[in-house]
Amino acid sequence: MDDFSKKLIADSRMILTGAEIHHLEDFSQLMSKFDLDSRDVVLTNRFIYQPFMEEFKAPCNFVFQEDFGTSEPSEEMIEKLFDFIKYDSYDRVIAIGGGAIMDLGKLLGCRRPGNVHEWFYKREPVVHEKPVIAVPTTCGTGSEVTNISVAIVKSELEGGVLTDGETKLGLVSDDIIPNIVVLIPEFLSTLPYKPFITSAIDALVHATESYLSPQRKTLISEMYSMRAMELLLVGLKKIAEEGQEARKDYLKEFLVGANLAGTAFLKAGCGTVHALSFPLGGTYHVPHGESNYALFGKILEIYEEYDPEGELLNFKKLVSGILGCSIETAIPALNDLLEKVCPLKPLREYGFKETDIDAFADSVEANQQRLITNSYVQPWTKELSKRVYRECF
Numbered sequence: 039m040d041d042f043s044k045k046l047i048a049d050s051r052m053i054l055t056g057a058e059i060h061h062l063e064d065f066s067q068l069m070s071k072f073d074l075d076s077r078d079v080v081l082t083n084r085f086i087y088q089p090f091m092e093e094f095k096a097p098c099n100f101v102f103q104e105d106f107g108t109s110e111p112s113e114e115m116i117e118k119l120f121d122f123i124k125y126d127s128y129d130r131v132i133a134i135g136g137g138a139i140m141d142l143g144k145l146l147g148c149r150r151p152g153n154v155h156e157w158f159y160k161r162e163p164v165v166h167e168k169p170v171i172a173v174p175t176t177c178g179t180g181s182e183v184t185n186i187s188v189a190i191v192k193s194e195l196e197g198g199v200l201t202d203g204e205t206k207l208g209l210v211s212d213d214i215i216p217n218i219v220v221l222i223p224e225f226l227s228t229l230p231y232k233p234f235i236t237s238a239i240d241a242l243v244h245a246t247e248s249y250l251s252p253q254r255k256t257l258i259s260e261m262y263s264m265r266a267m268e269l270l271l272v273g274l275k276k277i278a279e280e281g282q283e284a285r286k287d288y289l290k291e292f293l294v295g296a297n298l299a300g301t302a303f304l305k306a307g308c309g310t311v312h313a314l315s316f317p318l319g320g321t322y323h324v325p326h327g328e329s330n331y332a333l334f335g336k337i338l339e340i341y342e343e344y345d346p347e348g349e350l351l352n353f354k355k356l357v358s359g360i361l362g363c364s365i366e367t368a369i370p371a372l373n374d375l376l377e378k379v380c381p382l383k384p385l386r387e388y389g390f391k392e393t394d395i396d397a398f399a400d401s402v403e404a405n406q407q408r409l410i411t412n413s414y415v416q417p418w419t420k421e422l423s424k425r426v427y428r429e430c431f
Contacts, residue, residue, distance in 0.1 A: 180300015
């Protein structure tokens with residue numbers, strides 16, 4: 039276990055809730071409540087700005103992520119963004135968007151590093167200096183309340199040796215938790231079904247991994263995880279039974295469920311699913327929720343194989359109560375539900391190759407100890423990582 043993981047496990051706080059959370063109806067209410075002005079930079083996307091913000095003519099500096107790249111945050115994107123938005127040109131950040139916007143907005147609230155790569159490998163300090171208002175427009179990452187910003191960076195092996203590949207890394211610090219979170223369900227109304235459903239599954243992964251966290255979970259984080267899983271599973275069941283449009287009557291619940299899941303993993307952490315999905319997302323640019331989903335069911339099956347009577351038993355009881363199945367069939371029933379709302383693709387359909395099995399397992403071992411040490415199955419070995427990739431191939 040690395041020193042960083044030891045520090046996380048030693049944290050005795052029952053729950054971390056750094057952000058002040060508000061529920062509002064639309065962007066005009068946000069403008070009024072927080073007195074937006076010309077010294078505010080609003081980081082968002084045009085497809086969110088045009089239907090929800092443009093008509094209100096806010097006096098802010100609007101910046102659109104897609105002008106710097108269309109994929110998830112990367113070293114290059116962050117550097118371009120920093121070059122464009124001069125640090126002395128704004129006093130406050132309003133981040134309105136999905137997980138990428140949330141992660142970039144957090145960084146804009148921090149003192150600029152000398153080198154972005156060194157920042158993500160924890161060789162430069164993280165110092166929060168400007169207030170951040172986070173407004174999520176998906177129901178997945180929970181990033182609006184977390185202390186992590188994820189980016190695709192050049193991969194390193196032990197000793198700082200650069201490889202030819204890339205991986206995802208999380209910049210973790212309580213200093214980057216947004217100051218204020220605003221939940222506006224309306225922003226989810228135009229989200230296409232595919233990103234909506236993979237976001238919702240991502241939130242379920244967060245809640246599940248936090249609930250199964252072997253060393254960092256507390257009674258209060260467990261409460262957040264359980265309520266998040268209940269809200270999300272009920273919503274996913276509604277979609278499976280009534281069709282895709284059923285989600286539009288349940289937007290607030292999905293948004294709150296994702297927020298609660300984010301608060302839970304802020305304290306309890308995520309684990310194996312995230313550790314193994316990061317190389318997949320980093321190498322083949324698979325959206326975060328989808329890369330988690332690609333591995334989630336298989337990892338739950340391995341958990342069941344190794345330790346069916348531990349905390350996993352309580353998880354299965356919760357799932358069986360909502361899905362109306364037996365405790366013994368809870369994990370297959372959950373995987374069937376997810377297959378109904380979002381057909382599962384094998385890794386090879388994302389470009390994954392057999393040679394990636396060993397390479398990705400090596401990358402996880404070298405770069406994702408913060409997550410691997412929080413696996414429900416301990417110790418989680420490189421061979422188990424290879425097995426997941428092989429059986430999902």
